[in-house]
Amino acid sequence: MSTSHLRPPSLLRLLGAWRARDSAEPAYRQLAQALRMLILDGRLGLDVRLPGERELAAALGLSRTTIAAAFDRLRDEGYLESRQGSGSVTRLPPGRVQPPGPDIDATSGGNLLNWTHAALPAAPGVAAACQAAIEALPAYLDDLGYDALGLPVLRRAIAAQYERRGCPTTPDQIMVTNGAQQGFSLLLKWLAGPGDRVVIDHPTYHNAIQALQRAHVVPVPVGLPAQGWDIDAMDAAFRQTSPRFAYVIADFHNPTGRSMDPATRRALVAAATRSHTPLVIDETMVATGLDFAPPPPVACHDPSGRHVFTMGSASKIYWGGLRTGWIRADAQTIAALGRLRTTMDMASPVLDQLAVAHLVEGDAGLGPRAGILRQRRDHLMGLIEARLPHWRVEAPAGGLSLWAELPRAEASALAALAESLGVRVAAGPRFGVSGAFERFLRLPFTLNEAQLETGVERLVEADARLHARQPRGRDPLALALEADRLI
């Protein structure tokens, strides 16, 4: 409803390297694909008025006909709505939300492989935990069912788990949330406001970046070096930009899969403490270690207990469908976050909290699924080395995806083309700001081996088409618009 205007320079920044010059794909189709991906990714918001055709043609150095053809296509698909006198406004086709899991999609003949989710189906113990929850439920039915901080039984179980990991924790230091993403929303609302700065790893988890941008908070990216973290650069960012907090995924970093060593943890907390920068540590992936278990939590290195806020989740290790996460902080902060939450969604559901309490008490970890994930990771590594040997991949020690490096900055163009060839992948710029990471794709190894093979084959085809190694039949409109390709 609150339509905003996007000026051409902003759209150009968002589009990044959308066009592969040597591609057999006509410019209008590449442009439509790139805009569709931006909308589906959420990087281009909804209800945003795009620049006019003439203006955009000038900014992109293309003919107005090309822009018109791209816009026509997006209008037909439901991604743009044009009203007389008010230009073209971004839309989502009804029912078209980021779809869950491998799904069917009409635009690719009904067999689109969704390869964007780094998440697993339910762990084997989930059904039994839900049954245990039902058995424990009667004791709760006489209450009103609202507890902004969560059920004591779950808060105790989570605190005990931190204790086992070497980080003594009392239940009043724990708050239950509706998944880690709500934990992040809450901490963001508590710690920062519009115009404030927040330091982030670069790349980092895409939904965290989006939440910052929605809240009009300015991300201050600190690039990850080839290995580990650059604490000197973090320290400089803390001192130079006075951020309200720093958001760090210490294990296993999403999307790169790395884990922070103990000395780096100590140095990070020391730097944050010196500059009074709170640390928000995202442990959503902490239990996804494939080659080793991670060292004790970052919070262990904060004796004051007031500098480090930790977010956890049952989604990656047990099931996203439980929608249960938590925050660990000092008791005073937890109490305040509970107050803040009542304006957002009041509380978490009782049944799921009981099921997660059962799972956390059992503390089974990934269990046999660790072996399956290792196999899939290695299978995907092998597929890429064999079929896309010009890409670089490294085996991550944990997490659920590979962070594949392409030889050229063309991830957005490749992902846009791949979508039309039946596979949806997340291009690197989703994990960064200002269009960074055009040389990267995130490839989760949570799909089964046959799906990974299909996915890689479709990427191989997209890669070939992008570089016109196997030009397919030409689109008639493409011929008419040939002129644009020669500019």
Add this chain to the structure above:
Amino acid sequence: MSTSHLRPPSLLRLLGAWRARDSAEPAYRQLAQALRMLILDGRLGLDVRLPGERELAAALGLSRTTIAAAFDRLRDEGYLESRQGSGSVTRLPPGRVQPPGPDIDATSGGNLLNWTHAALPAAPGVAAACQAAIEALPAYLDDLGYDALGLPVLRRAIAAQYERRGCPTTPDQIMVTNGAQQGFSLLLKWLAGPGDRVVIDHPTYHNAIQALQRAHVVPVPVGLPAQGWDIDAMDAAFRQTSPRFAYVIADFHNPTGRSMDPATRRALVAAATRSHTPLVIDETMVATGLDFAPPPPVACHDPSGRHVFTMGSASKIYWGGLRTGWIRADAQTIAALGRLRTTMDMASPVLDQLAVAHLVEGDAGLGPRAGILRQRRDHLMGLIEARLPHWRVEAPAGGLSLWAELPRAEASALAALAESLGVRVAAGPRFGVSGAFERFLRLPFTLNEAQLETGVERLVEADARLHARQPRGRDPLALALEADRLI
């Protein structure tokens, strides 16, 4: 963490008529009680720096000793933290969040009656619905469990319920949320930004007001007349203040319990349509009719389907512990809200959605609990007429509380004193802006009859003490501060 300063005029506005001049309570205790209530209510935020003692003494026309004594008491209780050179900052004592249900509270000798929640324990069918959910669960465990819009089975059940209520609805017009409060957060984020105006009924649901204030949105209150709604005043507010939307509880209005008649619904939608003001209709209480079932939804009167957004909830009729609500809107808006949600908390839990689908399909309504609630309402009416005959109460046609009118503007002072006497009630100003409704208390009739009797007796005592009809033993500090009472 983001400390803000409160200037004396703002604090005076918040305090309202905090002091009963003819009370036996010393001024410092009344002031401490009033500040504690403001903090517990959330009307005075956390991490807010209060004016200095000298400044506040001047503004309130009290001695500095009185202010210091009040602040001392709040510091001892954990509601204020004073740091050298940075004044006194509001805090919550660890573990002290708005507690759920009738609870125990240390400050009143362990038997505080919490009479602030207009909510019920679980309905009889909830346990069976959870069991049905467990049986349906296996079909979902192979999915990732994330669906920002909700499970199709629940969206269909909710759409069918609107159909039964005379409002044809397709499942793609429904989105499942984590309770109605999340529905409101989402719509608020979608429709309005900082500095925008939103028209509200006055009084209205307190958590909606708080959510507006947290979002830096300016509420435009339109007072409710003695009966029904004043659509001319709404219309004028729409035209004169260009609000981003209007938030209306048509049945059963919280806190007054009234229901909007069909002609008024038509007039409201017509006025909103003329001025292009979206309507957000909160139906959380729609199924709590005690004397009659409400007319068809406001959304029925919007043939375009684009002017009315409706929020619903399973919390009041089934159980708050299910944390399941929904939004009804046009399919395009629902799709956009689904995208927006991924930055907040991704999705709703699967198990609870399955349980609520079972309950909504059964559509049992309040069932036998309607009779119990009618009895409790009438019992509470009788208690107030007998024990507090100078208060005015009217029997509401629905909802879960009475909106009691006091003879003087002293609800905040009375509630603060009542808290120290063992009953926590919600003073009228929680349901309004700028300190309005000082003559009102909201008294839910969801407690059982013995609890209602205890609550009323404690209010009788508070009322008596406030007017020094039965002065109790004097506090030694009170004598030392006597001078203030004579000002």
